[in-house]
Amino acid sequence: MRPVLASLSVIAAALTLAACETTSVPAAPETPVAAASADYAQLMEDLRILSADDMQGRDTGSEGGARAREYIVGRLEALGVQPSPMGRLQPWEMQGRTREGAKTFNGTNIIGVIPGTRVADKYIVVTAHYDHVGANDGQIYNGADDNASGVATMLELARRLKASPPEHTVLIVALDGEERGLLGAKRFVEAPPMPLSSISMNLNFDMTARADSDGKLWVTGTYQHPYFRPVLERLPARANVALAFGKDTPEDKGADNWVEASDHGAFHRAGLPFLYFGVNYHPDYHRPTDDFEKINPAVFQDSTELAIAGFRALDAWLDQ
Template identity: 75%
Template sequence: MRHLRLAALSPLAAALLLAACSTGEPAVAPSAPQPSAMHAQLLEDVRILAADEMQGRDTGAPGGALARAYIIGRLDALGVTAPPVGREQPWEMQGRTREGPKTFNGVNVLGVIPGTRVTDKYIVVTAHYDHVGVNDGQVFNGADDNASGVATMLALAADLKREAPEHSVLIVALDGEERGLLGARHFVEAPPVPLASIAMNLNFDMTARAETDGKLWVTGTYQHPTFRPLLEAVPANGAVALAFGKDTPQDTGDDNWVNSSDHAAFHRADVPFLYLGVNYHPDYHRPSDDFATITPSVFISATELSIASFRALDRGLNR
């Protein structure tokens, strides 16, 4: 268990913030890195986002702002441009806390990658970067929830910059998921592109700890059965394979994930969705959800499987 550090940023955190905000030399070389370098960057993204200096990345807190600056710096370094509405999408909404309702000021982070075949339709790739912050003096770092999903999304963005997608893609790091899907709700209420032009939402939330059952779960094919054949052909990667479910009327309680993360806001807005994530594990929503609990080989396999899944969907969608 860790205890809350001083609010002042450590030298490491200050250096990270300066690096993230820098417009100088990019942190990622423009030429395609070797797989080992790509894997190292994936793990480094999780390590940094789940560091104590981020103070649990709560919405509206200094740690959340530090995480946001890091993500913006990574997108800038990758050459992922901002859409016409800008890199940041601020919002103010009422959310939930343990003490009751509270008004939160959050910010979504946006990037766009043009498609080569269907330029006027978008796949919106989302991952929430917030977590629950500090509770009872303990930092909840949220390495799997959801520093992992953000790192997977950044790895996908890097892959799409090396080989352009067929559909245009919006890369969206959402804020306020833990407070009631606030950032996702604002996104669909004030989308940067018309909702009618969004072909689907692909949401990454908890992509690291697949060793629990060896599965990266795909939720949403019950609601959108045409997606399933596109993904059934995606082979397992290492010890991790796709599994379909947690989305039927027979899946109840914590075993039904249709409304469990940001994809629910898209679902309610009648936007097709799929959710990729691992099963619950003992560190879920505990201070012990740290970078050290992640098995690198398993997380790398799950991320490569996530990228392969995106490519299969991108190729298979007609519009």
């Protein structure tokens, strides 16, 4: 995740979109919370492996990034998550940003498909970026929270969806190049494996672990899409983490406005409904101290449970 200044044009577009969408807000159904997993060993292992030093900070185009990609592909295949019609990998070449200026990056998105039982021709695209900022001055930026955590949460969701299938067909998409300007997400919406018109929504996980400071997993996007909020407000809080709504209004300025702060921004610009789940900033954000050892397992597990419960509620409500 990265801080972004909200432009006047973005705010104006959000106001216009919200005005169009608030005319009719269907009632949210009663949706049971998905049963909790009794075993978080794989969730924690995914987080540990993806944020280990040998991943070298997972920069786009680096050996560490390729190693992380190989690991994620292996996990999806072990789970039995099939490739998309366009294949498992979506390579791309795009201009992105560095500290020294613009640079051409070669990245690769990873795509899996889990068929739906009720609305098989409509898709929920679940995203989490697997890249981070690499190494600098001899220090590795492991990005445990940003965003090994979101990928681990997404893989846990995929595991549960294979055991208990979703109602919509789900695309599990590990995106590359988020830290370089949402590059992988931009490429995905430019060349999706299905028509954009068949995408019901994007649900983006970015930084799902470190809710210690405020006990909140923030949901951004209900200002733009207010019909989602009643669906999620029914979800009970976990012992350590509760859902909170915001960071998406015209009053939220600068780094406190998250409408374009991660990969969901590319879906938003393409006119697609989105929600973003993520924790607040913390002192280790974009620092070499964002390490696995800083993660409180109970907090991360509660955040993951809420994220999965949120998915299940949305999946049950959409396209009724």
